[in-house]
Amino acid sequence: PVVRAEVSQETATRVSSMTIPSLQKAWYYEEYGSAKDVLKFGEVPVPEVQPDQVLIKVHAAALNPVDFKRRLGKFKASDSPLPTVPGYDVSGVIVKVGSKVTSFKEGDSVYADVSEHALDGPKQWGSIAQYTAVEEKLLGLMPKNLSFAEAASLPLAIETALEGLERANLKEGQTILVLAGAGGVGSLAVQIAKHVFGASLVAATASTSKLELLKQLGADIAIDYTKQKYEDLPERYDVVFDAVGECEKAVKVVKEGGSVVALTGAVTPPGFRFVVTSKGESLSKLKPYLESGKIKPVIDPKGPFGFDSVIDAFTYLETGRATGKVVIAPI
Numbered sequence: 001p002v003v004r005a006e007v008s009q010e011t012a013t014r015v016s017s018m019t020i021p022s023l024q025k026a027w028y029y030e031e032y033g034s035a036k037d038v039l040k041f042g043e044v045p046v047p048e049v050q051p052d053q054v055l056i057k058v059h060a061a062a063l064n065p066v067d068f069k070r071r072l073g074k075f076k077a078s079d080s081p082l083p084t085v086p087g088y089d090v091s092g093v094i095v096k097v098g099s100k101v102t103s104f105k106e107g108d109s110v111y112a113d114v115s116e117h118a119l120d121g122p123k124q125w126g127s128i129a130q131y132t133a134v135e136e137k138l139l140g141l142m143p144k145n146l147s148f149a150e151a152a153s154l155p156l157a158i159e160t161a162l163e164g165l166e167r168a169n170l171k172e173g174q175t176i177l178v179l180a181g182a183g184g185v186g187s188l189a190v191q192i193a194k195h196v197f198g199a200s201l202v203a204a205t206a207s208t209s210k211l212e213l214l215k216q217l218g219a220d221i222a223i224d225y226t227k228q229k230y231e232d233l234p235e236r237y238d239v240v241f242d243a244v245g246e247c248e249k250a251v252k253v254v255k256e257g258g259s260v261v262a263l264t265g266a267v268t269p270p271g272f273r274f275v276v277t278s279k280g281e282s283l284s285k286l287k288p289y290l291e292s293g294k295i296k297p298v299i300d301p302k303g304p305f306g307f308d309s310v311i312d313a314f315t316y317l318e319t320g321r322a323t324g325k326v327v328i329a330p331i
């Protein structure tokens, strides 16, 4: 049995190293442009695992607007070199750990936003691929109750929602307005404001068909921006979370001394904008809320999109009408 055990460990090692190919299938682009013009599906190298990284066999990924803004060259000044495999959000299983990794092991189901800094040197080899390498400090252990598709839908958006609410200094019992409450970030910001921060009143904006979803997510007031201008309503808020780029209007409805946090677009004082930093500790902090069901992933019902339908997925996301997240699964 000892020999068999040694053989099986040796075989397992050989098999595990054999199961990690040097080339993989992925979506990539070699020049900036539109999805249909520049996105290609083909073979790219499997990234080398650095000492502080793990290699993930990807099961699902999700798209974010930063993926298409980057692909259009909007952040080329601080981008990593081309060719680029897009994708920040990933879920999957660890198949190799770097020599300095201490908190994760082969076989763990994990998820992450793979780029610590979304605009400043994001990963060249992203998540819309069969394998991707991610630093240990960006990883979270997947909540036990979530599918790979549900987990992949979360990292960048939920970390943005959490960081934005923390930066806005939202306090228990305060009131908040979330602009674009049905979007990828907004759908999580509504939930976190209500169920994690304990806001006394959460208002949110969306178009007519999405108002019921806002209520289901925990919004006390759902404002149909196609019929009502929130800036003309009497309500004033301690915090306004702007996920649309309407800071000039947002500052009109914040209380004296309140905060207006913007994700995009020009800012009008006292509004401020930030860029999300990927942190595994944020996923750990939210894990109990996800496992209890207090916070739920929202996946656009047009998806998940298959690994062969990434151009369709981008085309849909770029309409600006997504409800929750656009997910690519299975990979």
Ligand SMILES: NC(=O)C1=CN([C@@H]2O[C@H](COP(=O)(O)OP(=O)(O)OC[C@H]3O[C@@H](n4cnc5c(N)ncnc54)[C@H](OP(=O)(O)O)[C@@H]3O)[C@@H](O)[C@H]2O)C=CC1
Pocket: 064, 065, 066, 118, 156, 157, 160, 179, 180, 181, 182, 183, 184, 185, 186, 205, 206, 207, 208, 210, 225, 243, 244, 262, 263, 264, 274, 275, 276, 317, 320, 321, 322, 323, 324
């Ligand atoms: N600074 C940062 O670190 C980050 C910035 N961002 C940015 O934040 C923005 C939102 O990101 P994300 O949530 O992923 O985007 P989404 O693509 O998920 O947003 C789509 C949603 O926006 C809603 N929407 C569009 N216009 C309006 C409007 N005028 N009022 C209310 N709702 C509206 C749509 O609802 P409807 O169909 O009802 O209009 C739809 O549900 C993007 O510009 C993104 O680039 C995102 C993450 C991080």
Ligand SMILES: CC[C@H]1OC(C)=C(O)C1=O
Pocket: 065, 066, 069, 118, 119, 263, 264, 274, 275, 276
């Ligand atoms: C400056 C905001 C920019 O950063 C991210 C992550 C986006 O989606 C943006 O538009």
